[in-house]
Amino acid sequence: MDITLVEVAPRDGLQNESHPVTTADKIELIRRSVAAGLRRVEAVSFVNAARVPQMADAEAVLAGVPRDGEISYAGLVFNERGLDRALAAGVDEINVVVVATDTFSRRNQGCDTAEGIARWERLAARAAASGLWRTVTIAAAFGCPFEGEVAPAHVLDLIERVAAAGPDEIALADTIGVGTPDRVRRLVTGLIERAPDALPRCHFHNTRNTGYANAIAALDSGVRVLDASIGGIGGCPFAPAATGNIATEDLLYTLDRMGVDTGVDLGAVIDTAAWLGEVLESPVPALLGRAGRFPAAAVS
Amino acid sequence: MDITLVEVAPRDGLQNESHPVTTADKIELIRRSVAAGLRRVEAVSFVNAARVPQMADAEAVLAGVPRDGEISYAGLVFNERGLDRALAAGVDEINVVVVATDTFSRRNQGCDTAEGIARWERLAARAAASGLWRTVTIAAAFGCPFEGEVAPAHVLDLIERVAAAGPDEIALADTIGVGTPDRVRRLVTGLIERAPDALPRCHFHNTRNTGYANAIAALDSGVRVLDASIGGIGGCPFAPAATGNIATEDLLYTLDRMGVDTGVDLGAVIDTAAWLGEVLESPVPALLGRAGRFPAAAVS
Numbered sequence: 150m151d152i153t154l155v156e157v158a159p160r161d162g163l164q165n166e167s168h169p170v171t172t173a174d175k176i177e178l179i180r181r182s183v184a185a186g187l188r189r190v191e192a193v194s195f196v197n198a199a200r201v202p203q204m205a206d207a208e209a210v211l212a213g214v215p216r217d218g219e220i221s222y223a224g225l226v227f228n229e230r231g232l233d234r235a236l237a238a239g240v241d242e243i244n245v246v247v248v249a250t251d252t253f254s255r256r257n258q259g260c261d262t263a264e265g266i267a268r269w270e271r272l273a274a275r276a277a278a279s280g281l282w283r284t285v286t287i288a289a290a291f292g293c294p295f296e297g298e299v300a301p302a303h304v305l306d307l308i309e310r311v312a313a314a315g316p317d318e319i320a321l322a323d324t325i326g327v328g329t330p331d332r333v334r335r336l337v338t339g340l341i342e343r344a345p346d347a348l349p350r351c352h353f354h355n356t357r358n359t360g361y362a363n364a365i366a367a368l369d370s371g372v373r374v375l376d377a378s379i380g381g382i383g384g385c386p387f388a389p390a391a392t393g394n395i396a397t398e399d400l401l402y403t404l405d406r407m408g409v410d411t412g413v414d415l416g417a418v419i420d421t422a423a424w425l426g427e428v429l430e431s432p433v434p435a436l437l438g439r440a441g442r443f444p445a446a447a448v449s
Numbered sequence: 450m451d452i453t454l455v456e457v458a459p460r461d462g463l464q465n466e467s468h469p470v471t472t473a474d475k476i477e478l479i480r481r482s483v484a485a486g487l488r489r490v491e492a493v494s495f496v497n498a499a500r501v502p503q504m505a506d507a508e509a510v511l512a513g514v515p516r517d518g519e520i521s522y523a524g525l526v527f528n529e530r531g532l533d534r535a536l537a538a539g540v541d542e543i544n545v546v547v548v549a550t551d552t553f554s555r556r557n558q559g560c561d562t563a564e565g566i567a568r569w570e571r572l573a574a575r576a577a578a579s580g581l582w583r584t585v586t587i588a589a590a591f592g593c594p595f596e597g598e599v600a601p602a603h604v605l606d607l608i609e610r611v612a613a614a615g616p617d618e619i620a621l622a623d624t625i626g627v628g629t630p631d632r633v634r635r636l637v638t639g640l641i642e643r644a645p646d647a648l649p650r651c652h653f654h655n656t657r658n659t660g661y662a663n664a665i666a667a668l669d670s671g672v673r674v675l676d677a678s679i680g681g682i683g684g685c686p687f688a689p690a691a692t693g694n695i696a697t698e699d700l701l702y703t704l705d706r707m708g709v710d711t712g713v714d715l716g717a718v719i720d721t722a723a724w725l726g727e728v729l730e731s732p733v734p735a736l737l738g739r740a741g742r743f744p745a746a747a748v749s
Contacts, residue, residue, distance in 0.1 A: 297744035327743040329706045330665050355658070356740045358699035362662040365630050399658035406629045440656045443627040444597035 160191040162383035172206045176213035185417035195231035211238040242282040252295040273314040286320040291328030305339045312344035319347040326356025330366035337370035350374035360395040380422035380433025396435030460491040462683035472506045476513040485717035495531035511538040542582035552595040573614040586620040591628030605639045612644035619647040626656025630666035637670035650674035660695040680722035680733025696735030
């Protein structure tokens with residue numbers, strides 16, 4: 150089994166860290182990620198710099214990253230202006246987020262879910278004309294910090310509605326880390342049934358220690374593209390107490406030992422996480438750097 | 450689906466915490482666990498007090514716990530002297546550990562695996578005559594801190610050998626937190642096949658963020674008894690860098706949302722974990738107390 154890991158620390162990770170990170174360090178994080186074998190990187194977000202100052206240097210970051218033709222860089226895009234910037238900066242992919250609940254959508258994007266879908270449709274059409282890979286992410290697909298439970302039937306309906314615009318990929322995001330494996334299986338199975346032309350992808354947070362179990366459940370259900378963040382950094386500034394993507398190195402440890410091929414070097418990711426902890430002046434939440442590899446960690 | 454959680458914080462948790470805990474606080478931890486609905490508690494270990502001073506007050510702890518006839522208290526027993534103490538203290542269950550590798554067995558128990566099995570056979574016979582529930586735990590079943598990989602075929606062979614003494618229950622323990630879900634499925638399936646008369650049980654640590662995924666894999670494979678530790682405290686003093694059982698509250702959150710019945714009250718466990726963090730003067734590693742329940746944690 151081959152799995153593609155999408156490295157999201159440069160975007161979902163750093164966007165949600167309060168410690169300032171220089172443009173040079175962002176580029177270095179991406180350079181190290183690529184050197185470790187990660188081939189898809191969510192590098193930046195093209196959002197209003199006044200609202201998300203951490204991503205104000207998106208163009209400068211993308212201007213400095215390695216380009217060898219094999220790496221695919223994604224930028225988050227929320228509107229036409231963002232797409233203009235993404236095209237000018239030379240991204241390979243855009244990721245457009247549709248939030249599953251109206252309340253969270255308004256707080257996150259200033260519009261309700263229906264208008265979010267309409268935005269996605271307009272952006273998808275323009276991005277297709279430009280030849281970009283187009284991912285649409287359904288955020289809060291497993292629960293909302295403001296509205297609570299999100300019914301699976303509602304998410305499946307949203308999947309059909311966003312699929313109508315012909316995305317290359319549909320991602321289900323557990324934005325606040327409340328999902329459980331049974332729900333993952335149900336929604337992924339529904340995603341594959343209702344959007345057979347889109348690649349299924351999942352994005353998990355480990356806020357309540359369900360993230361890795363959810364990742365395994367997604368694999369079991371047919372997902373072959375998983376998001377992860379080096380060091381497990383990041384969260385969601387709009388969702389109180391939501392902390393931490395699943396960590397690239399901890400997920401990779403599991404996948405390596407399960408014989409799943411990712412093409413990513415675990416040691417290089419662990420080293421990068423340690424470096425990132427120094428940049429952020431705080432140890433990263435991932436566990437592998439503390440516990441050590443196995444069996445390489447064996448003592449005599 | 451009904452699942453029985455075995456609360457191991459009083460034994461596997463506290464045994465591996467360096468902060469001293471009074472007998473009164475140990476009893477209070479057990480009292481709170483039982484009040485939360487936990488019906489099996491690994492309460493103490495009957496070991497040499499010079500070697501494991503944290504468990505020196507085993508008799509005093511058991512003398513103070515609530516006895517309402519529905520609660521089953523287990524004690525870890527390593528030898529004849531320990532069984533004598535366990536019987537005198539009025540345990541309901543004994544748990545005898547057989548370590549899967551000779552090196553770890555010698556460091557942990559002062560004998561190799563074969564002698565560990567012989568000990569188990571002698572203890573099983575005496576405990577059966579006294580009417581105690583007898584669990585045998587195969588430690589380091591997923592990997593050894595000293596010998597590295599542990600072959601599944603070796604563990605399956607050990608299962609057959611310990612099953613010959615007629616245990617009520619056989620537990621597979623990932624003592625140092627290196628297991629992955631595929632290995633869990635393989636060993637649990639083998640356990641059920643090779644020891645059909647013993648109840649299968651699993652014991653996971655979350656040292657490398659695989660513990661909860663392993664617990665779900667165990668359930669998928671037929672296990673209905675899982676160990677967990679309130680707050681996720683504990684580890685293994687003989688295994689360097691091995692920290693933390695899976696946390697009762699984080700596992701319970703997942704099971705509750707999956708519709709799995711345990712009879713345990715999540716809020717009471719979260720409160721107990723917070724209390725335990727105060728006793729240990731250090732926040733517990735479990736995440737639920739920090740992230741909050743969902744959807745009860747929803748904000749407006």
